[in-house]
Amino acid sequence: MTVKIGEKAPDFKLNASNGEVISLSDFAGKHIILYFYPKDMTPGCTTEACDFRDQHEQFKELDAVILGVSPDPVDRHMKFIEKHGLPFLLLADEHHEAAEAYDVWKLKKNFGKEYMGIERSTFLIDKQGILIKEWRKVKVKGHTEEALEYLRKTEA
Template identity: 75%
Template sequence: MTIAVGQPAPAFELIANTGEKVKLSDFKGKYVVLYFYPKDMTPGCTTEACDFRDFHDQFAELEAIILGVSPDPAEKHQKFVEKHGLPFLLLVDEKHEVAERYGVWKLKKNFGKEYMGIERSTFVIDKEGMLIKEWRKVKVKGHVEDALAFIKEQG
């Protein structure tokens, strides 16, 4: 399945760090900032999560919900949330089904080894469930500010 800006965002239901089931449709009427990241507790992922944390109130003022997604289990997500005071849900995609639907499960190379994993990416879904913006191969520095500026532009 190929996703594209201007199309409905692929629906999903995943378990959150809290143990509750979360569906994309739960957030109809709000913007959803859906960000995929490789792994809890790693330097880049921690920086990105903390940046979303630091701007959380500004996203909330714009009626935007932040959801993080990685293949880590709920217990690891919960430790990550507690350690860094993250005020948003982290969703478990252990079988990478949602990552595949969003086209972010990719062949990666690191220190000469090839493996499958999450390509850091962010998607903005509008209040009606349409995909309105995507960032792929995200560089962490300044990214959260870019996402916030984009939602502000939606007015």
């Protein structure tokens, strides 16, 4: 299954950093910034999370929630949140069901090794649960600003 712009975003149920099981549908009526990242506490993922943290209030003013998703377990997410003061939920996709539904679970290569992992990607879902924008193979620098600007245009 491949997610497509203009179609209903795939729903899921994942354990969240607040101790609850979260579904995408829990946020109906709000814009959702759903971002997938490879691993807590790594340099690129820390920069991305802190960029979303620093822009959090501006996303909130546009009636958007930010949800970060990685294969890390909830306890690791909690440490990441505490260390960096993240004001949004992180979801534990340990069996990569959500990552597969959004087609971000990919074969990766690093230093000659091949392995399966998350391809850094962000999805913007509108208040009716429709996917309206996707960013794949995200480069961290400037990404949150680009997502925020796109959301501002959709709200205008």
